Amino acid sequence: MNGQPIPGFYWDLEKKKYFKIQSQNAARGLDLRYSAENIRKEERKEKIRKAATARSNKIRKERVVRRNPNSIIQTNIERELGFKRRSYYFNSLWTDVCAFGINTRPKQVISRRPCHASIRVFDRDPISRTIYAVQGSNSVNMQRIRTKDDPPAMEIDPSDYYDPPLANPYAFHPWDEVTRTTSTASSLTYLPATGALAVTTYGSDRPPEVWLSDPERDQPYVGQKFTPRDCTAIWAASARPTSFTTPPNITPTIAASQTEHLAVAASSSLLLFTRSQFGSWDSTLALKPLSSDILALDWLSYTTLALGSRDGSIRLYDTRSGGSSHILSHPYPISKLKRADDASRLVCSGLEDSLCLYDLRSPRQLPKSSNYHYQNFPKRRKYTHGNRKAVSTPLLNFEHANREELDLDIAVYPRLGLLAAAQDLATGTAIRVSNLYTGKMVREIKWEAKGKGGWESIRSLKFVEGEGEEGGGVKLWSCWNGGIGEFSW
Structure with a gap:
């Protein structure tokens, strides 16, 4: 008599007894408590009650109750939930006003010279302000800035738009x-912690390579070359920013003594280059080949990398565990990835005019319609639910024009909430600047008519902070008319 189920009998929990269940024919016309119909109703109510209890218990376990308003836990919760998020003025109006002051006519930082090819990609040393650039397809050069020890420049009229060469x-x-690569350069990255320069190539009849050197200390053409195995092309490279600090939960190890970390997208695998305090470089295969090529990557935090693939998948790689996870899905091939204002938000640029802002904490998929007959999708031989590609829902969509180019660059400046994106040449627009918080386009820079020769795609786009003689502030640098143009406020 312990309440175990017995066929044909019902256990009454209150009376602690078994009662015979009356059939429907025997209970017809009588209001019997233990009839088959009443037992079914009672079981249905009990099932609903158990489901409600299980749901309330689950919510109670998953929900964090704010008990102490001064605790660190509540501070983290408020930051996560957005209780102390910036006001509408800072996220919308202030950003729009800042972007309104951008000059649409650039100042030529470096003009194209007849004896040199146009600049393909470039980077800048923030301390010495030396510019490193790839001229043409494979010539890596450096351009130093004039210092106080050099002879003074000639005086010019301030009203002149383009500075004379000597000024x-x-x-x-x-x-x-600095060097010449064996094939077309795919990326150029300056590592300010040690003054190293990293150049990667696409590869052609020669295998792709990674060139690492110290241009300020080494002689020209002196460096360390790595040729990855089973690699058809190196698509991108990204150095870990020096602004990232070591998390407090990471214990000091031998790996923590590395001064530089460089992530390289080698075909469908990930290579991680580290530099010791003695200056030697070490290469490790951080991620084995995936099903699709890795076309873009960027550091989100001290230990986390975001990887964008040709099939539109966005993966996160953790340097501590050495594992990766597919977290987001973009509908088109990914060309560029950039960290937004926080490690949980990511700007993704892809083909087919796609430029989105994703939140890693919300990888939900786009809602599917209940009526699949009237969806505007290409006809298939057999249409099933699995044929439709599941893509993630972005927080924002930005106006963008890029049909098929993987080289068009983007730049993010979280302090002002600005996103700059290079556009397709066919549109007549060179750069679009958008509000990172609202998705609204706030500035548009047009191409300038320049006689013969035409324009080239903008493969490098950077927000540069000026110091010292530059007067401070931030400026937008871009490949422009074969050289480097500066859009200032």
């Missing part, structure tokens, strides 16, 4: 060639 601080010293 430009980057036109005083000649170009110094």
Whole structure:
């Protein structure tokens, strides 16, 4: 008599007894408590009650109750939930006003010279302000800035738009060639912690390579070359920013003594280059080949990398565990990835005019319609639910024009909430600047008509903070008319 189920009998929990269940024919016309119909109703109510109890218990376990308003836990919860998020003025009006002051006519930082090819990609040393650039397809050069020890420049009229050659601080010293690669350069990255320069190539009849050197200390053409195995192309590279600090939960190890970390997208695998305090470089295969090529990558935090693939998948790689996870899905091939204002938000640029802002904490998929007959999708031989590609829902969509180019660059400046994106040449627009918090386009920079030769795609786009003689503030640098243009406020 312990309440175990017996066929044909019902256990009454209150009376602690078994009662015979009366059939429907025997209970017809009588109001019997233990009839088959009443037992079914009672079981239905009990099932609903258990489901409600289980749901309330689950909510109680998953919900954090704010008990102490001064605790650190509540501070983290408020940041996560957005209780102390920036006001509408800072996220919308202030950002729009800041972008309104951007000059649409650039100042030429470096002009294209007849004896040099156009600049493909570039980077800048924030301390010495030396510019490193790839001219043409494979010539890596450096351009030093004029210092106080150099002879003074000639005086010019401030009303002139383009500075004369002698007045430009980057036109005083000649170009110094650092090296020449065996194929077209795919990326150029300056590592300010140790003053190293990393250049990667696509590869052609020669295998792709990673060139690492110290241009300020080494002689020209002196460096360390790595040729990855089973690699058809190196698509991108990203150095871990020096602004990232070591998390307090990471204990000091031998790996923590590395001074530089460089992530390289080698075909469908991930390579991680580390530099010790003695200057030697070490290469490790951080992630084995995936099903699709890795076209873009960027550091989100001290230990986390975001990887964008040709099939639209966005993966996160953790340097501590050495594992990766598919977290988001973009509908088109990914060309660029950039960290937004927080490690949980990511700007993704892809083909087919796609430019989105994703939140890693909300990887939900787009809602599917209940009526699949009237969806505007291409006809298939057999249409099933699995044929439709599941993509993630972005927080924001930005106006963008890029049909098929993987080289068009983007730049993010979280302090002002600005997103700059290079556009397709066919549109007549060179750069669009958008509000990172609202998705609204706040500035549009057009191409300028320049006689013969035409324009080239903008493969490098950077927000540069000025210091010292530059007067401070932030400026937007871009590949422009074969050289480097500066859009200032």
